[in-house]
Amino acid sequence: xxxxxxxxxxxxxxxxxxxxxxxxxxxxxxxxxxxxxxxxxxxxxxxxxxxxxxxxxxxxxxxxxxxxxxxxxxxxxxxxxxxxxxxxxxxxxxxxxxxxxxxxxxxxxxxxxxxxxxxxxxxxxxxxxxxxxxxxxxxxxxxxxxxxxxxxxxxxxxxxxxxxxxxxxxxxxxxxxxxxxxxxxxxxxxxxxxxxxxxxxxxxxxxxxxxxxxxxxxxxxxxxxxxxxxxxxxxxxxxxxxxxxxxxxxxxxxxxxxxxxxxxxxxxxxxxxxxxxxxxxxxxxxxxxxxxxxxxxxxxxxxxxxxxxxxxxxxxxxxxxx
Numbered sequence: 650x651x652x653x654x655x656x657x658x659x660x661x662x663x664x665x666x667x668x669x670x671x672x673x674x675x676x677x678x679x680x681x682x683x684x685x686x687x688x689x690x691x692x693x694x695x696x697x698x699x700x701x702x703x704x705x706x707x708x709x710x711x712x713x714x715x716x717x718x719x720x721x722x723x724x725x726x727x728x729x730x731x732x733x734x735x736x737x738x739x740x741x742x743x744x745x746x747x748x749x750x751x752x753x754x755x756x757x758x759x760x761x762x763x764x765x766x767x768x769x770x771x772x773x774x775x776x777x778x779x780x781x782x783x784x785x786x787x788x789x790x791x792x793x794x795x796x797x798x799x800x801x802x803x804x805x806x807x808x809x810x811x812x813x814x815x816x817x818x819x820x821x822x823x824x825x826x827x828x829x830x831x832x833x834x835x836x837x838x839x840x841x842x843x844x845x846x847x848x849x850x851x852x853x854x855x856x857x858x859x860x861x862x863x864x865x866x867x868x869x870x871x872x873x874x875x876x877x878x879x880x881x882x883x884x885x886x887x888x889x890x891x892x893x894x895x896x897x898x899x900x901x902x903x904x905x906x907x908x909x910x911x912x913x914x915x916x917x918x919x920x921x922x923x924x925x926x927x928x929x930x931x932x933x934x935x936x937x938x939x940x941x942x943x944x945x946x947x948x949x950x951x952x953x954x955x956x957x958x959x960x961x962x963x964x965x966x967x968x969x970x971x
Contacts, residue, residue, distance in 0.1 A: 690735035707745045708736065710752035717755070721762045729762065774914040775957060776923035781805055785857050787907040792869055792885045797904050799866035800878050800897065801920065802859040807831055807847045808924040808942035811897040811917040817877040819867070828860045833943065845943055922954050929958025
């Protein structure tokens, strides 16, 4: 990648510094999670090419098409689409601007796979308010249980992604007379660092009030600065480090298991999707839902959640007089 910035091998010190800075910005072009996913995807494609004595870099369009055909029986269309993105990214980083994934052969092969195998993704269950209350009720009377309550309620009320919940800092939570104002500093769909402010009003029930729960948790855990949500061991000792985004999903699954729910149907995204679905059922205007969740206008994912929320509240079959 260095040679793509400046081809010369011998540079003055000031230019070396600029090259290093440029490379650092290039590394920040995609999130760390995406980079890890791309690396895994590329390794799989590289292994395929090697097993068939084909060249992976630069790859021929036929090689990529055959790779798709072989993986089509075991991988979903969405996963194959990400594999194509990883292959294209790897070629670009190596200096091959024309990626084989752009060829007509590859695009038509992928189109055929989607037509034959379908593109529907397995949807995880959206957790709604009655289920949230059930989860909160089953949390243990301990510091870990208090942390779990705060994490679930804030994630649900703020409609945050796992990464956004894990990234919350104490200074991102500001008390106001109406409740809390959260500063969400990172977004999956906005890698440029733009933040958004989210209001969390007081809840009707003290047992499930996100505002009171988060304040009680902070005080009990003795957290005054740094990461808001942290690991807590069996002796109820609080870790100095914040949670990894994946831990948010694990914690939610553990909470759901306590409430005797089907854990396989639940993922970290179940809180965010549940917020949109529940708010839609309550006839909250879509622009207000998006303001809280951060979804962009025209988001297909957002529209799917809205349709789930309106499935029975705005159902044409209800007017049939049956």
